[in-house]
Amino acid sequence: QITLKESGPTLVKPTQTLTLTCTFSGFSLHTRGVGVGWIRQPPGKALEWLSLIYWDDGKHYSPSLKSRLTITKDTSRRQVVLTMTKMDALDTGTYYCAHHRRAGYSHEFAFWGRGALVTVSS
Amino acid sequence: SSDLTQPPSVSVSPGQTARITCSGDALPTQFVHWYQQKAGQAPVVMISKDTERPSGIPERFSGSTSGTTVTLTISGVQAEDEADYFCQSMDTSGNYVVFGGGTKLTVL
Numbered sequence: 001q002i003t004l005k006e007s008g009p010t011l012v013k014p015t016q017t018l019t020l021t022c023t024f025s026g027f028s029l030h031t032r033g034v035g036v037g038w039i040r041q042p043p044g045k046a047l048e049w050l051s052l053i054y055w056d057d058g059k060h061y062s063p064s065l066k067s068r069l070t071i072t073k074d075t076s077r078r079q080v081v082l083t084m085t086k087m088d089a090l091d092t093g094t095y096y097c098a099h100h101r102r103a104g105y106s107h108e109f110a111f112w113g114r115g116a117l118v119t120v121s122s
Numbered sequence: 123s124s125d126l127t128q129p130p131s132v133s134v135s136p137g138q139t140a141r142i143t144c145s146g147d148a149l150p151t152q153f154v155h156w157y158q159q160k161a162g163q164a165p166v167v168m169i170s171k172d173t174e175r176p177s178g179i180p181e182r183f184s185g186s187t188s189g190t191t192v193t194l195t196i197s198g199v200q201a202e203d204e205a206d207y208f209c210q211s212m213d214t215s216g217n218y219v220v221f222g223g224g225t226k227l228t229v230l
Contacts, residue, residue, distance in 0.1 A: 037219065039219075039221075046208065046221060046222070046223045046224045047157075047159075047165065047208050047210075047221040047224070048221065049210075049218070049219035049220065049221060052219060060217055060218060060219075062218065063218060096164060096165075105151060105152050105153050105212075105216070106153040106155075106170070106171045107152075107153070107211075107212050107219060108153075108155045108167065108170055108171070108210075109155070109157075109165075109167070109210065110167055110170075110176075112164040112165055112166075113164065114164055115164055
């Protein structure tokens with residue numbers, strides 16, 4: 001059974017750095033084609049992809065947020081960490097981590113965490 | 123191009139057929155996955171790789187593709203299908219994930 005769970009602060013101040021941890025079970029980040037991604041959703045709005053890290057440590061970032069994001073993995077602890085610098089009120093929303101499976105031209109988020117609500121406010 | 127375009131809303135009566143489209147330049151070369159998101163919940167995959175229905179997903183959900191447009195079809199819509207639906211694929215380079223803007227399905 002694959003599960004993922006996001007953890008981190010619920011409230012951050014403007015200009016601060018957000019650090020979110022995704023702790024997963026039921027799969028290995030050693031497996032070829034497997035990755036973990038981060039997706040966020042402002043209240044009442046669409047899903048927005050942020051970042052993705054693969055089994056081979058390949059990393060991808062949203063072009064619009066690349067300068068603010070860093071993604072790392074700790075395979076032995078089954079964790080993926082996302083940091084986002086210079087937080088702003090517009091970054092308020094629910095942040096999800098999700099199991100990602102890459103197979104040819106298919107890139108699917110098959111399993112999702114429940115999400116972590118992050119509010120940016122002074 | 124990296125954009126995926128969906129209609130903001132679709133409304134149908136129970137028992138009717140709902141069709142939600144997703145358009146994008148990269149779709150002839152990249153697979154699309156469809157997610158259902160109910161209020162306060164995480165997204166769930168309903169259709170994988172354009173047309174595949176994962177285990178446990180009702181048969182009334184199906185997917186089809188034609189050129190730069192992929193369609194999610196819900197036949198015999200039920201009240202429980204009321205939700206937001208998002209399509210997801212990759213951009214033309216295959217390096218960046220893209221989501222559609224989402225479609226709110228209302229069951230009248």
